[in-house]
Amino acid sequence: MNPVTWSGPAFLFFYLIFGICILRLLYKFIMKKHTGPLINASEIAKDPYKIAYLSGGKSAAVGVATVSLHDRGLLELENEILKTVREESIPSAQRPIEKALLIYYLVPNKAKLLINYAAVNTACDSYKHELQSQGLLANSACFVERIIPCSIAAMILLAVSYYKISYAHAHGHYNTNFLFILTCIFLIVITFFLFKRLTAAGAQLLSHLQSLFALLKNRASALQAGGETNEAALVAAVFGLGVLSVAQFPLIRQLHPTGNGDASSSSGSSDSGSSCGSSCGGGCGGCGS
Amino acid sequence: MRVAALVHLIVGHLAVAAAEEAVAVVAVNFKDRVGLGWRPEISAHILQHLDHIDVLEVIADNYFSASQKDIQSLEFLARQTSVSLHGVGMGLASSQPVELRYLERMARLVNRVRPEFWSEHLAFVRAGSIEIGHLAAPPRNQETVAVTVNNIQAARNIVGSLPHMENIATLIQPPASSLAEGQWITEIIEKSEAPFLLDLHNLYANAKNFGQEPLELLQQLPLAHLNSIHLSGGCWIKEIDGQGERLLDDHIHDVPEDIFELLTYVAQITPQNLMVIIERDGNFPAFDQLLEQLDLARRALQKGRELRSAS
Numbered sequence: 257m258n259p260v261t262w263s264g265p266a267f268l269f270f271y272l273i274f275g276i277c278i279l280r281l282l283y284k285f286i287m288k289k290h291t292g293p294l295i296n297a298s299e300i301a302k303d304p305y306k307i308a309y310l311s312g313g314k315s316a317a318v319g320v321a322t323v324s325l326h327d328r329g330l331l332e333l334e335n336e337i338l339k340t341v342r343e344e345s346i347p348s349a350q351r352p353i354e355k356a357l358l359i360y361y362l363v364p365n366k367a368k369l370l371i372n373y374a375a376v377n378t379a380c381d382s383y384k385h386e387l388q389s390q391g392l393l394a395n396s397a398c399f400v401e402r403i404i405p406c407s408i409a410a411m412i413l414l415a416v417s418y419y420k421i422s423y424a425h426a427h428g429h430y431n432t433n434f435l436f437i438l439t440c441i442f443l444i445v446i447t448f449f450l451f452k453r454l455t456a457a458g459a460q461l462l463s464h465l466q467s468l469f470a471l472l473k474n475r476a477s478a479l480q481a482g483g484e485t486n487e488a489a490l491v492a493a494v495f496g497l498g499v500l501s502v503a504q505f506p507l508i509r510q511l512h513p514t515g516n517g518d519a520s521s522s523s524g525s526s527d528s529g530s531s532c533g534s535s536c537g538g539g540c541g542g543c544g545s
Numbered sequence: 546m547r548v549a550a551l552v553h554l555i556v557g558h559l560a561v562a563a564a565e566e567a568v569a570v571v572a573v574n575f576k577d578r579v580g581l582g583w584r585p586e587i588s589a590h591i592l593q594h595l596d597h598i599d600v601l602e603v604i605a606d607n608y609f610s611a612s613q614k615d616i617q618s619l620e621f622l623a624r625q626t627s628v629s630l631h632g633v634g635m636g637l638a639s640s641q642p643v644e645l646r647y648l649e650r651m652a653r654l655v656n657r658v659r660p661e662f663w664s665e666h667l668a669f670v671r672a673g674s675i676e677i678g679h680l681a682a683p684p685r686n687q688e689t690v691a692v693t694v695n696n697i698q699a700a701r702n703i704v705g706s707l708p709h710m711e712n713i714a715t716l717i718q719p720p721a722s723s724l725a726e727g728q729w730i731t732e733i734i735e736k737s738e739a740p741f742l743l744d745l746h747n748l749y750a751n752a753k754n755f756g757q758e759p760l761e762l763l764q765q766l767p768l769a770h771l772n773s774i775h776l777s778g779g780c781w782i783k784e785i786d787g788q789g790e791r792l793l794d795d796h797i798h799d800v801p802e803d804i805f806e807l808l809t810y811v812a813q814i815t816p817q818n819l820m821v822i823i824e825r826d827g828n829f830p831a832f833d834q835l836l837e838q839l840d841l842a843r844r845a846l847q848k849g850r851e852l853r854s855a856s
Contacts, residue, residue, distance in 0.1 A: 298596060301593045302593050464617065468592065
């Protein structure tokens with residue numbers, strides 16, 4: 257019972273399932289559960305921009321930093337023009353990326369995701385190296401490690417596809433375009449796996465943060481501006497700027513034009529029934545009101 | 546004579562200094578810890594300030610039906626810091642046996658998360674098929690003592706460890722009671738050998754609501770088995786008939802000063818290390834204010850330990 261001898265549609269269906277299984281195995285192999293040193297979540301959580309870089313790269317880090325600076329009153333927005341409120345505030349900026357943004361906007365400029373500014377690039381490169389050294393972002397050694405399993409997966413899929421195409425042509429069937437297209441799709445997916453930004457540890461960390469902060473995401477639209485805390489920055493770093501309310505953080509409209517800022521539905525299963533009073537009407541120790 | 550007086554003065558000062566240092570050393574030797582209830586609403590702040598929080602208490606019931614992703618995130622949290630699991634839905638203090646499925650759920654979660662300990666309440670939450678929806682004080686008599694002890698033993702057999710058992714607040718004295726609250730709790734704790742989780746605000750509320758002195762009630766409790774302490778706040782509510790007030794333990798107010806004084810007293814009279822957890826379920830203040838409450842708890846503990854060492 258050789259699937260290669262099956263008719264076109266039947267073989268295509270087999271190849272689709274076969275290919276998905278191969279890709280799934282490849283993904284599991286590449287992203288196998290991190291068993292390395294424990295990642296210090298508290299230390300990482302102290303820098304929302306680092307998490308934003310992990311989650312969405314340079315643009316995410318710059319976006320969160322810009323919104324945070326505006327929220328804290330260090331940047332002023334007027335008619336889509338951002339400017340640094342006080343030059344004296346620059347030395348006290350908490351992170352290099354903030355310093356870079358404040359220096360740039362000393363000259364009032366249109367608010368945008370400043371991803372081509374040298375000082376911002378330097379700050380983001382620093383995050384990249386830190387995250388790579390912590391094993392959260394893939395580095396060149398990681399990519400090299402992935403080459404062999406990705407190559408094996410690609411060769412298996414190519415071999416099966418080539419065998420079927422040869423068999424079909426040998427029997428006078430030349431309608432192999434769909435098979436060709438499906439094979440190309442699988443190879444593209446394998447390429448994505450090969451160059452995946454996150455390591456297993458990085459993906460796990462983000463997943464854990466998304467789960468732990470799921471309720472915050474549900475309530476992100478209610479997060480108040482005012483910059484007293486960087487809670488909004490941390491939520492935006494984990495879930496993207498789009499979860500914040502544009503009414504509270506109007507700068508998002510220029511930086512994140514596709515989102516309306518309203519919190520989307522929860523991605524986690526934990527909900528507000530989290531108090532000790534979940535089984536009682538009042539506090540954890542006794543009868544409620 | 547003057548030289549002698551001077552020497553006496555110097556020696557006296559040195560003795561006092563040595564005594565103070567000894568007290569400080571003894572206070573440091575206690576490994577008391579202070580933590581906070583894990584609440585998703587303040588999860589971001591908690592994670593950013595884990596270095597100020599010695600332990601997190603997680604409501605176990607929220608994870609009994611959680612997805613694998615959520616449980617894995619809880620495992621991750623438990624690797625970051627000490628975690629305890631706090632159940633609210635077992636109803637161990639009852640006149641009926643605890644349902645196995647609640648114990649099995651807790652057992653699975655404990656096995657996954659490996660918390661430092663798990664805890665439950667000296668309360669019932671259901672009667673027959675009726676779910677009450679909150680923690681209720683059962684009649685305090687020998688029958689409920691016996692069933693509660695059996696339930697705690699069953700919990701140990703299935704979960705693999707004894708739960709820390711917490712006293713609850715009640716706005717009414719449970720009918721059909723033949724034992725005083727302190728006596729009832731002591732019998733259960735001593736017969737089951739379960740560690741005791743003392744909720745100081747619950748004790749305080751019960752004392753105030755039923756005309757007792759908090760210290761008097763405290764001294765009736767099995768403090769030799771004390772392991773962990775809950776602190777929380779509440780508010781005064783009017784009686785239904787409008788005459789008088791009762792103290793409601795609602796967990797949405799700051800811990801009052803009286804409770805910290807009780808904590809100091811407990812630290813003074815108990816020799817064992819204590820784990821103190823502040824419970825806040827809502828109306829969250831700025832997180833710095835919650836951290837300040839943790840520091841107040843630490844100072845109250847230290848003061849108690851110093852008083853203990855000095856006595």
